[in-house]
Amino acid sequence: MYKVLLLSICISVLIQGTSQQQYQHRRQLSQSSSTSIPTSSYQVYLSDVYFNGQKVEGLSASSFKDLGYGYAKDITDVFFMGKQIKGASASSFKVLPGGWYSQDIMDVYYWGEKIEGASRSSFKVLNGHYARDIMDVFYAGKKVRGASASSFQALGDDYAKDIMDVFYAGTEVQGASASSFQVLGDGYAKDIMDVFYAGNKVQGASASSFQVLGNGYAKDLLDTYYMGKKA
Template sequence: AWYAFYASNKIEGSSGYSFEALGDRYAKDSSNAYYAGKKIAGASSYSFEALGDHYAKDSSNVYYAGNKIVGASSYSFEALVGASSYSFEALGNGYAKSSGNTYYMGEKVFSG
């Protein structure tokens, strides 16, 4: 059997034949999705996609660092590239700000 590896460690239960890296930390094969070499419980490998280094989603859930975000909608969730978790503030009506940048409906509209 062929297996996939993460940081020189075999990923138990992985399929080396269908394994696909999705950036530095996320990956999937024909049966499972993984974060940093560990299986993500309940994730659908068929619809799984990475949204940067830490966020990902499938057809039912959103994940941060491989953990399900309870209450997050996979239909509407988007990662805002360049936004800071320390300064991010939702302003309402589709607007948000972070580190001098302003976003509308997930798109950067002003850089400050």
């Protein structure tokens, strides 16, 4: 009996820890400031260009241009964090606001990787890792399944919604009401009925009296919560 109880406690701690790690990872991913994006560390020495101390093969020092956010180009090629982006057009390449996305005359890229199916002409960065074109919505360069591009709104803190559904980090938040949904901050959000943390429903929380306190803490009329769990 003691062994079963001990095993149950260990599993519970492991699950809670994994959930917290996932949220922290998503928070870091969602921040679009330059401090959370790799800053360029290109250096020209004699006739070569280096990135973080490693020689960048194929990058011409004479026509080298640092584009910021880890991107660079010469007269013919484009590079991200010292690696050539195959097929990218140097003459038309530009980094889009926020630094996560970029494009040339034909294609759209996320962190140096081409986004298959994205429309360059209608592509627009929204907030953090969210973007859309005339047909699709993207999060971190991947299509958001089921999202309506025409009505899609990025709300901040990795949350977003369209006319029907709510999304967190590109995944639908089950049971959330788009019409009444609002972001509270620090990973918390709510609709008219429920409270959510990192896209998951906070069990037992009162939406009408819920308040975010900061540093992962929140409260309602009866209980206090830490990272979406009763404290």
